Amino acid sequence: MIVERAAEPDLTVQPVLTVEDVSIRYEVDPPVDAVRGVSFTLHRGEILGLAGESGCGKTTLAYGITRLLKPPAVMTGGRVVLHGRAGRDAGGDQDDDEATTDVVALTGEELRRFRWDRVSIVFQGSMNSLNPVMTVRDQLHDVFTTHRPGMRRRVREQRCRELLELVGVDPARLASFPHQLSGGMRQRVMIAMALALDPQVMVMDEPTTALDVVVQRSIIREIMVLRERLGFAVIFITHDLPLLIEISDRIAVMRDGEVVELGTAEQIYRAPQADYTKQLLASFPSLSGTRGGFVRGREEVLGA
Numbered sequence: 167m168i169v170e171r172a173a174e175p176d177l178t179v180q181p182v183l184t185v186e187d188v189s190i191r192y193e194v195d196p197p198v199d200a201v202r203g204v205s206f207t208l209h210r211g212e213i214l215g216l217a218g219e220s221g222c223g224k225t226t227l228a229y230g231i232t233r234l235l236k237p238p239a240v241m242t243g244g245r246v247v248l249h250g251r252a253g254r255d256a257g258g259d260q261d262d263d264e265a266t267t268d269v270v271a272l273t274g275e276e277l278r279r280f281r282w283d284r285v286s287i288v289f290q291g292s293m294n295s296l297n298p299v300m301t302v303r304d305q306l307h308d309v310f311t312t313h314r315p316g317m318r319r320r321v322r323e324q325r326c327r328e329l330l331e332l333v334g335v336d337p338a339r340l341a342s343f344p345h346q347l348s349g350g351m352r353q354r355v356m357i358a359m360a361l362a363l364d365p366q367v368m369v370m371d372e373p374t375t376a377l378d379v380v381v382q383r384s385i386i387r388e389i390m391v392l393r394e395r396l397g398f399a400v401i402f403i404t405h406d407l408p409l410l411i412e413i414s415d416r417i418a419v420m421r422d423g424e425v426v427e428l429g430t431a432e433q434i435y436r437a438p439q440a441d442y443t444k445q446l447l448a449s450f451p452s453l454s455g456t457r458g459g460f461v462r463g464r465e466e467v468l469g470a
């Protein structure tokens with residue numbers, strides 16, 4: 167049963183993404199129903215955390231939302247709608263960046279444009295998907311030559327420098343090859359690429375899990391600052407419930423393919439409703455002491 171809380175952070179904020187009753191099955195023998203009837207709304211600029219133990223379907227859901235599912239995975243039902251900035255309907259014009267888009271219906275060029283331009287993705291292994299024989303400069307330029315073919319080289323170079331600065335990497339690193347960068351820097355480069363086209367939504371699936379804790383913290387802090395500055399919404403997936411409580415506006419708790427509870431981070435922390443959420447909280451020693459102080463606020467993450 168879903169325990170959907172009445173209170174949302176700010177209902178005057180427009181929705182950016184609506185996920186309605188999405189189900190995804192791996193068509194193997196026997197079939198695995200990895201995501202079952204998941205619904206939620208992501209608001210502009212919101213960070214929605216997706217929590218739940220390994221195997222509960224978080225990554226499958228992220229792939230479904232971004233249309234990255236590959237056989238044997240099949241979306242067996244539901245709708246994913248990306249709302250236009252103006253909140254109006256597309257009227258069939260899926261090329262319009264401002265339009266409301268039926269994500270499940272996208273094909274070919276429309277789908278390519280939807281990814282990166284409007285919704286971008288950073289996965290745990292992203293840093294290993296940089297091309298080892300191309301410099302950071304060539305790979306960043308590639309994003310623009312592919313998606314903004316009219317952009318002049320000088321403007322592209324300027325944008326690439328700005329992007330690296332945004333994610334805390336010295337623009338001198340444009341000349342580096344991936345193996346000359348640390349894991350943290352490579353992941354920052356991937357975040358720069360994901361930001362390149364000013365997407366409305368970023369899906370981040372364990373984006374810092376492979377990194378050491380100090381680098382993790384610093385990258386998360388930067389993502390938070392960039393979110394405030396650039397206004398994109400984030401679906402943030404991780405096993406790390408204490409981290410989610412710090413950084414999320416709302417948290418959806420998944421179990422066995424379903425969202426069992428959805429509430430503000432503070433509600434989930436202070437007054438969990440579902441038994442499973444209580445169990446999950448209890449499994450983190452840092453969260454299971456006295457529930458007196460909700461001290462792990464965003465201020466702490468932002469270092470304010």
Ligand SMILES: Nc1ncnc2c1ncn2[C@@H]1O[C@H](COP(=O)(O)OP(=O)(O)OP(=O)(O)O)[C@@H](O)[C@H]1O
Binds near residue numbers: 218219224225238
């Ligand atoms: N290619 C596949 N074929 C069959 N079943 C799969 C496949 N990939 C994933 N599954 C199953 O789908 C379910 C959801 O997996 P998923 O990777 O989405 O979970 P998760 O919550 O993201 O886990 P983790 O946190 O470990 O990444 C699991 O039961 C998993 O075994």
